[in-house]
Amino acid sequence: MRSLDFLSHKPKLAVQNTRHVVMVPPKEFGFNPQTAADNEFQHSSSLTSEKIRERAMSEFQRMVTALRENGVNVMPLDYSPSKMSTPDAVFPNNWFCSLPNGELHLFPMACANRREEVRTDQLTQLLTQHSFHLKNVQDHWLDDAIHESFLESTGVMIFDHQNRELYAGLSQRCDRDLLERFAEQVGYRAITFQTQTQSGTPVYHTNVMMAVGERFAVICDEVIPEFERRYVIKQLAKTKQVISINAEQMAHFCGNILQLENAKGNKLIAMSQSAFDHFSDAQKAQLASHGKLLPFDVSTIESIGGGSVRCMLAEVFAQQQ
Template identity: 50%
Template sequence: MQNKLAQPFYPRHGQYADAVVVVPPKEFQFNEQTAGDNEFQTPLSLTTETVQQRAMVEYERLVNGVREAGVTVIEFDYPLSETPTPDAVFPNNWFSTMADGRLITFPMASENRQVEVRPEALSTVLKQAGWAVQGVDTFSQYIAVEKYLESTGAMVMDHHAGVIYAALSQRCDETVLDEYAAHIGYETVPFRTSLPSGQSVYHTNVMMALGEAFCIICDEVIEPTQRRAVIERLMANKDVIHITIEQMNRFCGNVLVVITESGKPVIVLSQSAYEAFHPDQLQRLRQYGELLPIDVTTIEKIGGGSVRCMMAEVFLPRI
């Protein structure tokens, strides 16, 4: 494995990135390979052409909304391959970026999502946009032993505290999680979850989101023996906003805070999530940033992910 980072990874803007990578959904459709453990996916009786047209409209709505808010958006229009990549619109699952200039790639659980991992092409796009990629590290070797860790889908990070919160699942193996955490100098808070079906939450970032001073979490899905410890850890430095399973299913946990060029935090969430939050919860969130709801209904229903999944944070230094 690559050398451990000389210092823990602390972004230059603290918890928040000032730029995100997005990927157009030009092959978007219901992904049979991921549906087995993603209960948020719902097939719709629409033609592939209609689905992709609607998804593209929603993608452009996100890009335009985030840009108009004052946040840098880098579009990675990836090259097509022989294997379609229906979930490419969710790039935050296969890579992360580091403040020291490293791009890190991760082991994806589904074969058609493994095809999304294109570090060379992404590095070129990032460099052209003015960000310094000074090396690529990978954990993809774990695919050979069927162990997976799907980046910031599987991990929710508190950069101020140097802590990774992670719901263990098929897509979040504890061995890989521990190695990654040691690699960047962070501590882990792993826990197990159970949905009403008995299945685990497929990605941590659909049940929780972190800001510098707040946390959104559906803690009722955490195993009872671990729930109290997780919440107490969060309450040590966060305003904890509890959401229900119903709100989680409306993607209230799939929220990302980004920062504008002027240093203003913007809380990006879907229209579905915005409408599912209670008025008092929205009032609490407004203390921590401007709310930016975006309608991505088709992508949510068919893809089983929302706006946070559609944005991969850029913490790289500028050239």
Template identity: 45%
Template sequence: MGQLQIPWEEELAQLRAPSPQLARAVVMVRPVDFAFNEETGADNVFQHRLGLAPQEVTRRALAEFDAMVERLCSHNLDVLVMDKRHDEHVTPDAVFPNNWFSTGHDGSVYVYPMHTPNRRRERRVEQLSRLLLDNGFRIDQLSWAGHPLEEELILEGTGVMIFDHPRRRVYAARSHRCHPTALYRYARLRGLDDVVLFDTADSHGVPIYHTNVMMSVGERVAVICGESLHRDDERASVLAKLAEHHEVIDISFEQVEQHFCGNILQLAARDGTPLMVMSEQAWNGFTPEQQRTLERHGQPVVNPIPTIEAVGGGSCRCMLAEVFLPRQ
């Protein structure tokens, strides 16, 4: 007779099962009140003022967003668009939802503590849940990865955590938006096997605010700005771990700071075709050789989003919250 497996063992087995690296669906949030965020601008050196009227900034951001959604859908990626009522709180960075929630193949949704008050207001958990359920996804557990009003132990989702899902590994750069205690608590909660925490500095010596502007990990390819890891031992260790299973593209400070080459995301279409999603500025910032490497790992999906990048200080990856949830 076979051994009886009790429910908690089934759940544990599901949690420990290998997770796919590439999501086949994403959530995006329309930037209906997009603007320069004064609260995050204090330490996000990627944000810039364009000298345009606020209404024009929002108009341009909406046009860039809608074109990106249409382009992703044309590549057979499932895109779930979350809108907001105009009478809700102003959330100028809502177009970057990957910072406040993430999903897992085990049916989990985690909501994260955010660094600034106006970004905490982006967390419309009930609306997100309804969107996912209405589109046929299953939610078995919804949890807060920290206190909703946390002001110190901040952990801004996949903005600061770069996952290598099959190896149960997470890469993270220490910053105001990634507190080590919060990171290790989350890793223990999720049963991760390897936490790779490191320090970074940009070309001016300032810590990089989000790991995902200098690093991206796909299925068999990874992009990283090696020179931003200013400690030789950490740089050697991180590059060695990446090279175990990935073809590594090492990008420069200029490619990070002027082109958002680190802020890209590999996804999969409904039929499993790999897609390399990035901005037009990022694609143009890669060298021809680097472009050829990316093309070997997926079809480039290139999106012109100059207003969102300049004013928001984030690029395509920040606009995409991956959905790994099982279907109902």
């Protein structure tokens, strides 16, 4: 257990968690060979496409129901299939993010079939229907200088809104220049680092190895080189209780969790059943001190899609009118 010095620090900003999330039904869900090139968490299946989608949709619907029962405002973004299939549409947090100042940012993704997921008009219409006021909508893909650069939103950027910092593991899906330009634009400090899995490749998305809540952080620090690891942990420990996980726990999505809050302001921590089962009892007790643990069985989505509960939740911080 890390130092508890964080208890003496007060957050600089009030908002780290939201009770409003966008989720996208897995209508076309399946194994995506384009993303499998650098996503070691994906696994092919002998199940038929129909059976895979049936199971994924069931997992999705159960998760939506449970979140709503716990006071979270879930806004499903329904859509009409495009000419190109979108097997990873269930992971909307990779193409947009909403910031506490009301801005909405759209980001370039590395794989061609993932770019088909971006439905700006439908997203803004959905948020408007729910009385959200969007201060500004910015599409970072429109910058002519970044056509070969990618920044997959909160898949690669872990926001500490209270301290105006964001943590990011560099990879082909997280371009340093684009990241630093974005951080400067929104007034956040970017804390970047390298990662390396046992196979020698970078972790494809930071959010499978790391999560930041209001008063805690979960991180698989063993995949970060030692000279960068010490600095990252030191920064987190200033205001957070740091809970370290190992590579095996990361492989079961213990890093892919998200702290939310409900309509009453009660804290919730969403995670997969796999993550819950692989946290130690001591780690569960630490996490439970920061909110009610909400495990969901998304085993089909995890195994075939290579992403988990946090990837399925796109936070909305804009103000409601």
